[in-house]
Amino acid sequence: MSAEGALRGASIALIGAGNMGLALLEGWAAHGLSGPDAAIVEPQPSLRLQSLCAAHGFLLNGATAPRDAVLLAVKPQMLEAGAETAASFIGEETVVVSILAGKRIADLAGRLPDARAIVRAMPNTPAAIGRGVTGAYANPETGPAQRALADALLATVGGVEWVESEALIDAVTAVSGSGPAYVFYLVECLTAAGVDAGLPEALAGRLARATVEGAGELLHRQSETSAETLRQRVTSPGGTTAAALEVLSASDGLAALMRRAVAAAKRRAGELSG
Structure with missing residues (x-):
């Protein structure tokens, strides 16, 4: 299924819209995501983010209902605050996708007790022009549909390569992340x-x-x-x-x-x- 097909009708929450979070949001917008299907939480929204939200009808700093996917894109040192914000968007079927460097699935699960399906991903900076590559690992609780949605979210900014062990994310970071x-x-x-x-x-x-x-x-x-x-x-x-x-x-x-x-x-x- 194409990224457009997987994203159509999906509800997404983006926690943190710095450089990488904003690049992903622009990718989602380019692949058809629009309106209140996307909720963004960013305490200090840039003019670029505000313009993007206005142009596509995204909800900025306003929604708190459970979503199909929550993408966590805060700075790693802000995990505690980011997880607290993300919690209100997590339901039983939500897949949490984290792009926080150095934060393992155990770190996320410990702070998001309601999250079952968790994906750890490592994109790289060419994502800003849609030419990135992301390494990703899904925990065993992540179902096929949840993994497909996570893949679609990441694929809007470039290729996605799935690994079978979380330990390999460190190698992904060393090769493509850096x-x-x-x-x-x-x-x-x-x-x-x-x-x-x-x-x-x-x-x-x-x-x-x-x-x-x-x-x-x-x-x-x-x-x-x-x-x-x-x-x-x-x-x-x-x-x-x-x-x-x-x-x-x-x-x-x-x-x-x-x-x-x-x-x-x-x-x-x-x-x-x-």
Whole structure:
């Protein structure tokens, strides 16, 4: 079922409408959610949020009835207050979807005793342009229809990948949750290397940025082709790319650095969750 189909007629409560919460709300609106089917609780609503609610008839800081889904998008340190607010929207069949980094399902269940179906999700920042990817885990109490609704809510801002163990959410966080920062840092480093090679800084920056943008779009458009194959296609034996890749693929090169980086991010995610 499409996101539009799953969202049609569903009642949703969004608790917290900061950057990610607002990105999700915009995705829901773009996929047909409108009117009082969406209730938003945000103590400090931005002008952008107010305009979106006015344009689509969403309820802002006014409703307290049980909903089909409650999406918790407050800051992790605001879990206590967010859970207290969310409680009034939770009924027997409500699915709670949390995007709070570092907060496990046990943390949510302990503060939301009426919640049975709980989904823990980790989106990333490209959700703001509808190109995000979210890793998600549903507890055993989450039924097929509830999982489908949670999937539809998350899919409005990009792809959704479900994992079979909550422990894997820490790995998801390390790869895709933090991943955009790795890509941005790559652009920084490639820019600096271009400057060292003699390019003006502004030109090096434009070249690095456009290269990463174009390569990412190529990956997207040729999704059936592996990254390894795409790399091999642009690497002529004995050529310039091969010379560079020999450095990057050394035992202490990019692969080793990336493994250590992801391991460090995963370890820190576990520490924050514990």
